[in-house]
Amino acid sequence: MSVIDDVKQRLDVVQVVSEYVKLQKAGHNYKAACPFHSEKNPSFFVFPDKQSWHCFGACGTGGDIFSFIMKKEGVDFAQALRLLAGKAGVPLDTKVAPEKQAQNKEREKLYEINEAAAAYYHHILLNASEAAPARNYVAERGLSLETIKNFQLGFAPEGWETIKKYLKGKGYEEKQLLDAGLLVKRDDGSSYDRFRNRLIFPIRNGQGQAIGFGGRALDDSLPKYLNSPQTLIYDKSSSLYGIDRAKTAIRENDLAIITEGYMDVLTAHQYGYKNVVAFSGTSIVDKQIVISKILSRNLILALDADAAGEGAVSRSAEMLDKMLPVPPFYGWVKYEDAHKAEVKILILPQGKDLDDVIKDLIKEDSLKWQKLIADAKPMVDFIFQSSIAKLDTTSSRDKSIAVERLLPLLAEMKDPLRQAHYLERLAHLLKIDEHFLIDTLRKFRTTERRRRGTTSANSLAPVAVTVVSSSPLEQYCLALLLQYPELKSESTELSPEHFENTENRELFTKWYDCDDVSKLEDSLDNILKEHLNNLLCRAFPSIITDNESVRRATMEDCVIRLQERRLRNLESQMQELLAIEAEIGGAAAGLAKLEEQGLEITKQLQDVFIRQNHRRRQVKSDVQ
Numbered sequence: 058m059s060v061i062d063d064v065k066q067r068l069d070v071v072q073v074v075s076e077y078v079k080l081q082k083a084g085h086n087y088k089a090a091c092p093f094h095s096e097k098n099p100s101f102f103v104f105p106d107k108q109s110w111h112c113f114g115a116c117g118t119g120g121d122i123f124s125f126i127m128k129k130e131g132v133d134f135a136q137a138l139r140l141l142a143g144k145a146g147v148p149l150d151t152k153v154a155p156e157k158q159a160q161n162k163e164r165e166k167l168y169e170i171n172e173a174a175a176a177y178y179h180h181i182l183l184n185a186s187e188a189a190p191a192r193n194y195v196a197e198r199g200l201s202l203e204t205i206k207n208f209q210l211g212f213a214p215e216g217w218e219t220i221k222k223y224l225k226g227k228g229y230e231e232k233q234l235l236d237a238g239l240l241v242k243r244d245d246g247s248s249y250d251r252f253r254n255r256l257i258f259p260i261r262n263g264q265g266q267a268i269g270f271g272g273r274a275l276d277d278s279l280p281k282y283l284n285s286p287q288t289l290i291y292d293k294s295s296s297l298y299g300i301d302r303a304k305t306a307i308r309e310n311d312l313a314i315i316t317e318g319y320m321d322v323l324t325a326h327q328y329g330y331k332n333v334v335a336f337s338g339t340s341i342v343d344k345q346i347v348i349s350k351i352l353s354r355n356l357i358l359a360l361d362a363d364a365a366g367e368g369a370v371s372r373s374a375e376m377l378d379k380m381l382p383v384p385p386f387y388g389w390v391k392y393e394d395a396h397k398a399e400v401k402i403l404i405l406p407q408g409k410d411l412d413d414v415i416k417d418l419i420k421e422d423s424l425k426w427q428k429l430i431a432d433a434k435p436m437v438d439f440i441f442q443s444s445i446a447k448l449d450t451t452s453s454r455d456k457s458i459a460v461e462r463l464l465p466l467l468a469e470m471k472d473p474l475r476q477a478h479y480l481e482r483l484a485h486l487l488k489i490d491e492h493f494l495i496d497t498l499r500k501f502r503t504t505e506r507r508r509r510g511t512t513s514a515n516s517l518a519p520v521a522v523t524v525v526s527s528s529p530l531e532q533y534c535l536a537l538l539l540q541y542p543e544l545k546s547e548s549t550e551l552s553p554e555h556f557e558n559t560e561n562r563e564l565f566t567k568w569y570d571c572d573d574v575s576k577l578e579d580s581l582d583n584i585l586k587e588h589l590n591n592l593l594c595r596a597f598p599s600i601i602t603d604n605e606s607v608r609r610a611t612m613e614d615c616v617i618r619l620q621e622r623r624l625r626n627l628e629s630q631m632q633e634l635l636a637i638e639a640e641i642g643g644a645a646a647g648l649a650k651l652e653e654q655g656l657e658i659t660k661q662l663q664d665v666f667i668r669q670n671h672r673r674r675q676v677k678s679d680v681q
């Protein structure tokens with residue numbers, strides 16, 4: 058859940074507004090004299106069901122808690138977020154502007170230091186006599202000089218103070234070198250080179266800046282691979298080795314292959330498979346997935362079959378556990394479903410890593426690469442396999458463990474055909490009656506619904522607003538605009554008012570002023586950046602991605618629907634108000650139903666848009 062959603066879920070609009078305005082109960086809702094314009098009769102309303110407010114008087118405007126605070130306190134979105142997050146007790150890691158500025162300077166310095174270190178290590182590898190064993194090693198691994206130069210591989214010599222002396226000689230301070238992670242501090246306060254007698258892999262971000270290093274031991278030293286520690290510019294969990302050189306190919310192939318080893322990346326690129334990157338660290342994490350998702354919605358995780366004494370599947374399952382939000386699998390599949398099931402798993406042949414596989418392929422038949430890629434298994438199949446692999450499916454205990462593990466995943470599948478397919482598979486794997494599974498699934502869903510229902514009904518926690526905060530139509534429209542900026546011409550009729558959620562409204566407003574996504578990102582607060590990235594990752598069906606006219610028509614429909622929604626909302630609010638006046642009230646029951654519908658909306662929207670298009674074209678041709 059994003060910080061924004063978290064804040065929205067913890068705070069109640071009635072509570073927030075009533076700190077500024079004296080609210081009066083009006084049926085199910087609240088009213089007051091508008092705090093933004095002067096008036097005699099109250100036309101400012103707060104709607105707890107929708108967690109929104111609206112002034113039907115001179116302002117004619119409304120929104121959520123964020124827009125209320127922005128307007129009332131006269132602050133921007135980031136400041137409103139900070140204020141409300143403080144109120145809600147949600148921690149934020151955004152720094153205030155001056156600190157940020159100082160930090161930016163510090164970052165720049167660290168990039169500079171890393172560049173200098175990378176160049177130095179590279180020079181040593183190519184020229185120094187003491188680097189001969191390292192040169193032999195890369196030659197044995199079949200790396201060409203071109204690859205070594207392209208990736209700026211290097212060698213860190215044996216000494217304790219080589220890089221330290223070199224960089225100090227260039228004018229850098231010891232503290233800066235420590236901050237860059239190039240030195241390690243001793244207890245007595247002195248320091249020494251972190252990387253010694255190691256082959257050096259500079260790790261770069263998407264913009265090609267050196268953010269850290271991986272060092273491979275050339276003797277029996279442990280660990281075999283040593284990485285830079287976490288620094289201001291290096292976060293292991295959000296970096297992908299080779300991303301700077303792979304991003305174009307990932308976009309062009311519309312596929313990213315993520316592997317475990319740096320060497321795999323080098324070999325793959327050397328042989329022309331340039332859409333390969335590696336995660337640094339022991340497991341791939343969600344952040345890394347998100348980064349590559351920005352470039353392509355199709356991902357293949359290439360996993361070694363044989364790793365450190367553990368069975369392939371169990372190890373990968375463990376890896377999966379780590380990258381999944383709790384409960385295991387649940388969040389992941391939701392994510393996958395939302396993005397049209399495009400994450401696949403490729404288990405490499407026993408005893409081989411990607412590096413070997415590619416070299417074998419070159420000897421045999423390069424078409425085999427395509428075949429290998431085509432053999433990658435969808436994530437869900439993989440989860441099925443790995444969940445059951447360690448279990449004894451003849452024992453009743455293990456059967457129920459398997460059902461318990463996989464049921465939430467099945468319940469989460471929105472496509473009934475897909476669900477039926479996997480129900481059948483599970484029944485077959487466990488040798489149990491499919492009807493029993495269907496029945497269990499139904500029960501599971503009922504309990505889940507009841508569980509969610511009771512949380513919604515709990516008046517102490519204003520959790521019932523999840524539907525509102527996710528606004529699928531707004532996000533669909535924004536994702537489309539952000540991913541296809543040329544659609545701007547279709548969106549001229551949209552105003553910020555069409556976006557009820559402040560985070561969407563903010564993105565829309567900022568994007569409208571500057572439609573260059575990379576510039577837009579720079580202008581955003583971290584939290585909004587995250588929101589932006591989620592929208593940029595959103596996958597569209599091929600009918601949208603491959604066809605410009607469908608895309609334009611879809612955008613037109615989005616605009617119509619947003620306009621329609623706004624009018625309808627206003628209309629219904631008005632009606633509600635009239636009803637209050639007539640002392641009827643009581644429209645709270647629909648919420649649980651809404652929640653269910655909300656999840657379906659995105660899917661239905663797509664159908665509606667395509668249908669509308671069809672109709673419109675038909676209408677056009679009928680007229681002609």
Ligand SMILES: [Zn+2]
Pocket residue numbers: 091092093094101112113114115116117
């Ligand atoms: Zn007003």
